[in-house]
Amino acid sequence: MLTEEQRVRYSRQLAIPDIGVEGQILLGKSRVMVVGLGGLGSISSYYLAAAGAGSLRIVDNDTVALDNLNRQLLHSTPDLRRPKADSAAEKLRRLNPECRIEPIRALIGQDNGFDLAEGCDLIIDATDNLATRHVLNRISLARRIPLVYGGISGWNGTASTFVPGETCCFACLVRSEDLGTPKTVIPAFGPAAGVIGSIQSTEAVRILLGMRPSLANRLLKFQGNGLRFRVVHVGKDPDCTRCGPSGGE
Numbered sequence: 281m282l283t284e285e286q287r288v289r290y291s292r293q294l295a296i297p298d299i300g301v302e303g304q305i306l307l308g309k310s311r312v313m314v315v316g317l318g319g320l321g322s323i324s325s326y327y328l329a330a331a332g333a334g335s336l337r338i339v340d341n342d343t344v345a346l347d348n349l350n351r352q353l354l355h356s357t358p359d360l361r362r363p364k365a366d367s368a369a370e371k372l373r374r375l376n377p378e379c380r381i382e383p384i385r386a387l388i389g390q391d392n393g394f395d396l397a398e399g400c401d402l403i404i405d406a407t408d409n410l411a412t413r414h415v416l417n418r419i420s421l422a423r424r425i426p427l428v429y430g431g432i433s434g435w436n437g438t439a440s441t442f443v444p445g446e447t448c449c450f451a452c453l454v455r456s457e458d459l460g461t462p463k464t465v466i467p468a469f470g471p472a473a474g475v476i477g478s479i480q481s482t483e484a485v486r487i488l489l490g491m492r493p494s495l496a497n498r499l500l501k502f503q504g505n506g507l508r509f510r511v512v513h514v515g516k517d518p519d520c521t522r523c524g525p526s527g528g529e
């Protein structure tokens with residue numbers, strides 16, 4: 281059952297036939313882990329809190345810097361040098377006090393990631409580096425938790441959803457041994473993070489409602505300069521070292 285306040289707060293989405301009271305209750309019982317509270321995590325966590333997700337475990341080890349603020353909209357100028365997890369938790373709680381926020385100030389890795397994902401229904405990959413993305417992929421496969429991936433570069437962005445046992449995994453697309461070049465300054469157009477973060481939260485809500493993710497075995501490519509969306513089919517790599525027959529999980 282929903283309270284009177286919940287019926288008002290969520291009335292615009294309760295009116296959507298595929299959500300309704302039943303869907304709202306499902307959302308209220310959900311727990312999502314959002315890893316990375318930058319451009320993508322700002323948007324996806326904000327929409328999930330607004331939609332009434334039951335619990336958000338938000339993970340980031342970084343502090344707010346001035347050059348974050350063109351896109352990381354959960355943080356603002358007075359938050360400079362604050363841990364992003366604390367700054368984000370404050371805004372999300374202010375938006376929706378019903379949503380349980382669990383801020384984790386940690387760098388997610390193989391040592392702590394499996395424990396942090398415990399009890400979560402979904403992981404949102406809102407990180408900015410391949411090493412962490414591969415860690416999240418391993419956790420997703422080992423714990424059988426769907427992973428909603430997003431990334432941006434310059435004007436552009438990409439998104440996909442990986443469902444263990446059903447779809448390809450992140451390592452099918454990007455080999456795990458390819459960790460790329462060490463972190464350099466990645467150009468980032470703020471609204472590209474807004475678009476991709478919104479798509480990640482859309483996928484998340486649909487999965488939490490029990491729907492098949494729209495981006496299962498599909499990679500969405502957003503081109504901000506020219507405004508084009510393309511979706512390409514992606515499939516399991518039979519030789520994938522993570523989800524293939526010889527994979528570790």
Ligand SMILES: [Zn+2]
Pocket residue numbers: 448449450451452453516517520521522523524
């Ligand atoms: Zn794979």
